[in-house]
Amino acid sequence: MTSHQPIMTLDALREFLDREFPQIHVGGRTYELEEIGPFSARMRMDYHEKHLRPGGTISGPAMMGLADVALYAAILAHIGPVPLAVTTNLNFNFLRKPEQQALIADCRLLKLGKRLAVGEVSIYSEGSEDIVCHATGTYSIPDRR
Amino acid sequence: MTSHQPIMTLDALREFLDREFPQIHVGGRTYELEEIGPFSARMRMDYHEKHLRPGGTISGPAMMGLADVALYAAILAHIGPVPLAVTTNLNFNFLRKPEQQALIADCRLLKLGKRLAVGEVSIYSEGSEDIVCHATGTYSIPDRR
Amino acid sequence: MTSHQPIMTLDALREFLDREFPQIHVGGRTYELEEIGPFSARMRMDYHEKHLRPGGTISGPAMMGLADVALYAAILAHIGPVPLAVTTNLNFNFLRKPEQQALIADCRLLKLGKRLAVGEVSIYSEGSEDIVCHATGTYSIPDRR
Amino acid sequence: MTSHQPIMTLDALREFLDREFPQIHVGGRTYELEEIGPFSARMRMDYHEKHLRPGGTISGPAMMGLADVALYAAILAHIGPVPLAVTTNLNFNFLRKPEQQALIADCRLLKLGKRLAVGEVSIYSEGSEDIVCHATGTYSIPDRR
Numbered sequence: 156m157t158s159h160q161p162i163m164t165l166d167a168l169r170e171f172l173d174r175e176f177p178q179i180h181v182g183g184r185t186y187e188l189e190e191i192g193p194f195s196a197r198m199r200m201d202y203h204e205k206h207l208r209p210g211g212t213i214s215g216p217a218m219m220g221l222a223d224v225a226l227y228a229a230i231l232a233h234i235g236p237v238p239l240a241v242t243t244n245l246n247f248n249f250l251r252k253p254e255q256q257a258l259i260a261d262c263r264l265l266k267l268g269k270r271l272a273v274g275e276v277s278i279y280s281e282g283s284e285d286i287v288c289h290a291t292g293t294y295s296i297p298d299r300r
Numbered sequence: 301m302t303s304h305q306p307i308m309t310l311d312a313l314r315e316f317l318d319r320e321f322p323q324i325h326v327g328g329r330t331y332e333l334e335e336i337g338p339f340s341a342r343m344r345m346d347y348h349e350k351h352l353r354p355g356g357t358i359s360g361p362a363m364m365g366l367a368d369v370a371l372y373a374a375i376l377a378h379i380g381p382v383p384l385a386v387t388t389n390l391n392f393n394f395l396r397k398p399e400q401q402a403l404i405a406d407c408r409l410l411k412l413g414k415r416l417a418v419g420e421v422s423i424y425s426e427g428s429e430d431i432v433c434h435a436t437g438t439y440s441i442p443d444r445r
Numbered sequence: 446m447t448s449h450q451p452i453m454t455l456d457a458l459r460e461f462l463d464r465e466f467p468q469i470h471v472g473g474r475t476y477e478l479e480e481i482g483p484f485s486a487r488m489r490m491d492y493h494e495k496h497l498r499p500g501g502t503i504s505g506p507a508m509m510g511l512a513d514v515a516l517y518a519a520i521l522a523h524i525g526p527v528p529l530a531v532t533t534n535l536n537f538n539f540l541r542k543p544e545q546q547a548l549i550a551d552c553r554l555l556k557l558g559k560r561l562a563v564g565e566v567s568i569y570s571e572g573s574e575d576i577v578c579h580a581t582g583t584y585s586i587p588d589r590r
Numbered sequence: 591m592t593s594h595q596p597i598m599t600l601d602a603l604r605e606f607l608d609r610e611f612p613q614i615h616v617g618g619r620t621y622e623l624e625e626i627g628p629f630s631a632r633m634r635m636d637y638h639e640k641h642l643r644p645g646g647t648i649s650g651p652a653m654m655g656l657a658d659v660a661l662y663a664a665i666l667a668h669i670g671p672v673p674l675a676v677t678t679n680l681n682f683n684f685l686r687k688p689e690q691q692a693l694i695a696d697c698r699l700l701k702l703g704k705r706l707a708v709g710e711v712s713i714y715s716e717g718s719e720d721i722v723c724h725a726t727g728t729y730s731i732p733d734r735r
Contacts (some may be wrong), residue, residue: 176645208613215658215677220651242650243561244534244583246391246681248418248436250411265422265434266395270560271533271585273393275420275434277410289410289420291393291436293534293583295561323498353468360532361510368505387505388706389679389728391536415705416678416730438679438728440706538682538708538726540701555724556685557714563683565710565724568702579700579710580682581726 159193159264161232171236172228179224186221194264196229199281202257213253222247222276222290225260230272230294233264237297240272244293253287254280266290270296304338304409306377316381317373324369333373338393341374344426347402358398367392367421367435370405375417375439378409382442385417389438397422398432399425415441449483449554451522461526462518469514476511478518486519490518491573492547503543512566512580515550520584521560523554527587530562534583542572544579560586565567594628594699596667606671607663614659617632621656623663629699631664634716637692649686657682657711657725660695661726665707665729672732675707679728689715705731 163171169188172179178229179186185201198221200206205218223242230240259279266273271293308316314333317324324331330346343366345351351362368387375385404424411418416438423433453461459478462469468477475491488511490496495508513532519531547570556563561583568578598606606622608615614621620636621657634681635641642695665675694714701708706728713723 176643178649208611214613214655215680216651216655219654219680220649223650229593242684244680244681244683245650246436246536248410248679249440250418262717265431266391273395273434286410289418289436291391291434293393321498323504333485353466359468359510360535361506364509364535365506383574387539389536389538390505391534391681393534394532406482499613536726538700538728555683555721561725563685575699579708579726581681581724583683 161191161193162235163191166190167236168228168232171231175238176224186224191229191232192266194233196225196232196262196280198225198228198260198262199257199259211255211259215249216278217250217257218253218258218278218288219245221258221260221287222278223292225262225276226290226292227272227294229262229264229274230267233274239297240294242251242292243254245290245294246292247288247290249288251285251287254283256283257281258287265291268296272296305337306338308336308377310336312381313373313377316376320383321369331369336374336377338348338421339378339412341370341377343370343373343405343407345403345405347400353416356400358403360394363398363403363423363433364390364392364435365432366403366405367423368437370407370421371419371435371437372439374407374409374419378412379417379441384442385439387437388440390434390435391437392435394433396430396432399428401428402426403432410436417441451481451482452525453522455481457526458518458522461494461521462538464529466514476514479517484557486515486522487550488515488518488550488552490548490550492545501545503548504516505539508543508548508568508578509535509537509547509580511550512568512578513582515563516580516582519554519564520557523557524540524562524586529587530584532582533585534579536582537578537580539578541575541577544573546573547571547590548577550581555581562586581582593639596626596628597670598626598667601625603663603667606632606666610673611659614630621659626667629668629702631660631667631697633660633663633695633697635693635695637690646690648693650684653688653693653713653723654680654682654725655692656693656695657713657723659728660697660711661709661727664697664699665702669707669731672733675729677727678730681726683724684722685724686720686722688693689718691718692716693722700726702729707731
């Protein structure tokens, strides 16, 4: 019934994120939206000093921030450039210590309603198949007229 | 590294569930474990009076119970018949009203550790592709010696 | 700013629940709304056969159903008799095995917005101070005009 | 039965956090453990450039990091200096936009088991009574011999 096709191109969404969310690039550009598809999106986060704790482990907040931005991008890809969507719930399961590698966040939208969008993200260390962190998130979408 | 193959057969797991969890069949046998596979399992819950609210809608607790039993079965399939695994966390996103149909719970294990197992479930109305409820769950596994 | 006072009386809310949610009494009346207060409510669930698993333990779905109904009542007490509020997210932490006793669900509302209400519940075995199950829930509130 | 008294002093816990978790002070010291009590702890996070997004709003990851550190400290206060406790689950409800103020994280432990500790946190803008973010978290505690 509903089409699950994104309505923004990858380039348009990248530009939108750069313009509206410059904060994700503070201290070094490390996020790259790699792919968008039907009810899906993939984002990459470089292994970079600003995400690390002493010892070289990627910090929890860095993973949580990645999950949030990636889900946000997945939703925008399908509803268009609405800068006012707001995160209302995030649930994280931390499964393994990440490698000293870039992280890949694979998102799948579970619902795209008029008021709420819900998605899930699996985060992997690049080159590995084991999920290091899984998250689900809910976003409130402003009225569109 | 780790094999993701189940270590119980479908028949052995069905028998184990019948013996150890007779409660799921109280008031009528409605749960059927349909399939187990690598880090996955699928359970079916009939559309049956005992799961309904007036009006014919499947109740929230019925869906929550299905998610829990299905995840539990998915874990047992991979660790063997350990009746003492305990649910520690369940997170549910309710996405749509279910149809007046059987529900199918598709489970995927995200982690099978020594102490904790984590999985996710997508619940569909039979014959539909829209997820009505998505859940993640964590189970504490007793020490095995 | 916002008043946190309930806008329904305990009696009016009890009658509303009985009329609109008769399902919670199927198989025996076991839920009793005991108290409503500023951003709070307390519901009791009798220790009753219909909530038990073989062995006498209160089932997970019975606790989850209690948490949902109690939060729902807490919200209605503060927004008035709106039968169409819908549960969108529930997160449960199961902390201990409940006693063979009635359960008490103590709710606190965390937010009462125009579109979303969020609350938490602590469930105790009657007469005990240890929480057996803690839940948070989000409810979508229909447009009111 | 169980005592709910902390077993570390506020000073000992502050020193331990400084030594074992220097990362939380990278870019400026903004976290202050203000209080520990029976099954509780309170942490303050200054309103500081490093936690902000353009426009001056405190970022989601900054709030999520605060919740995690505060819960972690609350647990350590009660189990002693065990640097290897690991976050396994975090659930966040984002309720309001925080003020341009310091944040206060009020933690309450819900369970302190041998293997798992569970707690909740309410985060407020300093000087306000409205909760901006509520979280629950589960931590895996290593075997202690």
